[in-house]
Amino acid sequence: AGAGNEGRGAFIVFEGCDRSGKTTQSKKLVAALREKGVDAEWWRFPDRTTGVGRLIDSYLAGKQDTEDDVIHLLFAANRLEKKQELMSKLEGGTTVVLDRYAQSGAAFTMAKATPGLDLAWCMGVEGSRLPAPDVVYFLKAPVEMAAERGGFGDERYEVLEFQRKVADCYMNLSKMEGWRELDATQTIDALHLEICKDAMKVVEACKAGRPIDLLWA
Ligand code: NYM
DSSP states (O other): OOTTOOSOOOEEEEEOSTTSSHHHHHHHHHHHHHHTTOOEEEEESSOTTSHHHHHHHHHHTTSOOOOHHHHHHHHHHHHHTTHHHHHHHHHTTOEEEEESOHHHHHHHHHHHTOTTOOHHHHHHHHTTTSBOOSEEEEEEOOHHHHHTSTTTTSSTTOSHHHHHHHHHHHHHHHHHHTOEEEETTSOHHHHHHHHHHHHHHHHHHHHTTOOOOBSOO
């Protein structure tokens, strides 16, 4: 950790259905944090640049079919392969803002309702191996609105009916875990301000020594 950067970084996760504004908002948050002198980085999952990530990318592009349990495990492996780097960033005082994390893994797999792949299975796969976010910002928007946004339909899963199921799974997880639910139908700037105010408090609490928990232990 450099000067003026004592204490650990915060681990901030954005979740929500496809095209709900996570990428826009998470990037804006990183820019705002940096402007306030907070050492912050933007990350996303899946990380399509690794070997595992390339397999995931070809699955999402529809170039390759994969069993539901196998693709779930690949998404989890993609997070696990970045765990050491993630932990050393946080411990070194860097705030990491993530566009999707294990909550996406659980929501998308549960939405498929594949026998045997329930929430307990999803949580068991990676829950005790990864750090828990300090906060999850859940961007809520009607799936119809998201479907009208640019690029919707380009990838696997970007189908209205499936997104409705994903939304239901997200709602259940959010209630269970106490995520910060945000109205993603408001303007980009209004939503950004709301997130910024909250995120600064989270950053301060982490700096002051709030411990890093396990994800789902
Ligand atoms: N996705 C993402 C999953 O199904 N499981 C996961 O664990 C993660 C991280 O990948 N439709 C899905 C959700 C998205 C897709 O995400 C790619 P993005 O943010 O559009 O690149």
